[in-house]
Amino acid sequence: MKLKKKKTNDGTAVNSWLIRRPIKRWFPLFVLPTFLCFVIGFIWPFAQGIYLSFCNFNIPRDAQWVGLSNYAKAFGDASFSHAFWNTASFAVVSILLINLCAFGIAYALTQKMLGANLFRTVFFMPNLIGGVVLGYIWSMIFDAVLKHYNTYLTSNASYGFWGLVILVAWQQIGYMMIIYIAGLQAVPSDMLEAAKIDGANSWQTLTRVIIPNVMSSITICTFLTLTNSFKMFDQNLALTGGAPSVMMNGAKVNMTELLALNIYSTYNINRNWHGVAQAKAVIFFLLVAVLAIGQLVATRSKEVQQ
Amino acid sequence: MKKTQYSLGSRILTVLFALLCLVWIFPIFEVLINSFKANDYVNTAAFALPDKESFVGWANYVKGVTFGNYPFVKALGYSLVITVLSVALILLFTSMSAWYIARVNSLFAKIFYYLCLFSMIVPFQMVMFTLTFTADQLKLNTPFTIPVIYLGFGAGMAIFMFVGFIKGLPLEIEEAVAIDGGGPICTFFMVVLPMLKPTLISVGILEVMWVLNDYLLPYLVLDRTKYMTIPILVQYLKGSYGSVDLGATMAVIMLSIVPVIILYIFCQKHIIKGVAAGAVKG
Numbered sequence: 001m002k003l004k005k006k007k008t009n010d011g012t013a014v015n016s017w018l019i020r021r022p023i024k025r026w027f028p029l030f031v032l033p034t035f036l037c038f039v040i041g042f043i044w045p046f047a048q049g050i051y052l053s054f055c056n057f058n059i060p061r062d063a064q065w066v067g068l069s070n071y072a073k074a075f076g077d078a079s080f081s082h083a084f085w086n087t088a089s090f091a092v093v094s095i096l097l098i099n100l101c102a103f104g105i106a107y108a109l110t111q112k113m114l115g116a117n118l119f120r121t122v123f124f125m126p127n128l129i130g131g132v133v134l135g136y137i138w139s140m141i142f143d144a145v146l147k148h149y150n151t152y153l154t155s156n157a158s159y160g161f162w163g164l165v166i167l168v169a170w171q172q173i174g175y176m177m178i179i180y181i182a183g184l185q186a187v188p189s190d191m192l193e194a195a196k197i198d199g200a201n202s203w204q205t206l207t208r209v210i211i212p213n214v215m216s217s218i219t220i221c222t223f224l225t226l227t228n229s230f231k232m233f234d235q236n237l238a239l240t241g242g243a244p245s246v247m248m249n250g251a252k253v254n255m256t257e258l259l260a261l262n263i264y265s266t267y268n269i270n271r272n273w274h275g276v277a278q279a280k281a282v283i284f285f286l287l288v289a290v291l292a293i294g295q296l297v298a299t300r301s302k303e304v305q306q
Numbered sequence: 307m308k309k310t311q312y313s314l315g316s317r318i319l320t321v322l323f324a325l326l327c328l329v330w331i332f333p334i335f336e337v338l339i340n341s342f343k344a345n346d347y348v349n350t351a352a353f354a355l356p357d358k359e360s361f362v363g364w365a366n367y368v369k370g371v372t373f374g375n376y377p378f379v380k381a382l383g384y385s386l387v388i389t390v391l392s393v394a395l396i397l398l399f400t401s402m403s404a405w406y407i408a409r410v411n412s413l414f415a416k417i418f419y420y421l422c423l424f425s426m427i428v429p430f431q432m433v434m435f436t437l438t439f440t441a442d443q444l445k446l447n448t449p450f451t452i453p454v455i456y457l458g459f460g461a462g463m464a465i466f467m468f469v470g471f472i473k474g475l476p477l478e479i480e481e482a483v484a485i486d487g488g489g490p491i492c493t494f495f496m497v498v499l500p501m502l503k504p505t506l507i508s509v510g511i512l513e514v515m516w517v518l519n520d521y522l523l524p525y526l527v528l529d530r531t532k533y534m535t536i537p538i539l540v541q542y543l544k545g546s547y548g549s550v551d552l553g554a555t556m557a558v559i560m561l562s563i564v565p566v567i568i569l570y571i572f573c574q575k576h577i578i579k580g581v582a583a584g585a586v587k588g
Binding site for chain 2: 018020022026027030034035037038039044048049114115121123127130136138140143178230263277284289292
């Protein structure tokens, strides 16, 4: 993601013919295995995926070119646009919640505090547990809480939505906190001292000195929370699986479904929907790519160069 | 041990954070207590501690490792095989390729590097259907061959991190080895690879966290009648039946997270450092 960095060492690499020539001869060992796997695991499926999004297919061999009709169907699908707005609002809520909490906790933990290391360890722990398992743990807990009100998690779309927000916050605050702690520890101490001598209060120090210095952490964390919430699948599947569903304009719409799960369930309707699901996947990829790159460009420009 | 003075404010914060940590651990604690309760009590009194009536001892665990027609141990074994093979393969081959990319700087190397960067922003949903077909055709649908796919799909991030690190390494050392008559193999394995150790650890940790907990890729690619991993098994137990034995499911969940948490307690320093280093590079 740090595209700027790569320019720095070009000069040395060119001069080192001593190293370059012999390595080149070992191309089949050093690069070929990874590159072949990369072609199998990424390039070929990606290219085939773009092609198949214009086709009607059950398996790739029987694909028939249908032009843009899959895209038309995808855009006309009520469940897809519902999933899009669901994902967008989920992303906004979780980005704000996770980053504010993670920064607050990181800020507190980098002050002199008894037990800071232990707290850090505990907050990070949920990241080691897989999304599917997390989903089931929380669905058990939410159902137990909602039972007191004689209802259950999948009865109401907003329970599912906020449930997923709580789950994801519980999981990712610890991860982002680690990144913010690393950023906060790298704030030059002479700057902090200078601010102290100049009589800045702690709010001024925070907003004028610390935050500009941790902009690169903020970039990374917003990038990660943004892409994570758009790509969210396992937790969504395990927590509610999209339930409850309603009929909207003659189509079944799963109320708590996010984009990634919507693509998956579209594919599983029947073979006529395979191409539509692939077209949705292409739209989804373009959306994630544009958002990710746009976000990086936008926050990178605010970073302090040291 | 040096003594540090803590102010009153910091002591209050400590207490507040201790309470917050209890909230954080609570879900795991819930799973633990419910894994010792009979199924009915998990439904009706999930927050109560097990008492004389609801306590069933290890019965849920005994049931959990066998029910659903698929033994837990088998899923655990396959999870471990896939994780160990994939991560070993990724660390070895991507570090080699990254060295080639960083040092050779040919057109091919540049294109490969940019493709790797590109692959990092492509969501899995984009390639999942086609990847399934490709994997089937190439017989990559067993735990012993699926690491090839993990290497392919995970190469992007690993190569990106290794290249970033290698570009910061002094070239003089490698040149000295070359002048002394060491070939590329010798240079890489005797000199470069040891210097890569911190990045190997952080890439290794990130890849383990990904592969071990990955659900969708193995679910789609593996031949599910024969092979399941832990996340697939948990989903299968919970998802495929209408009324499921919650007590036993909690026991299975407990069995799957306890080893990870124990491992985490022992090497949390490396894990946290690795994640921080990985993120700063990213």
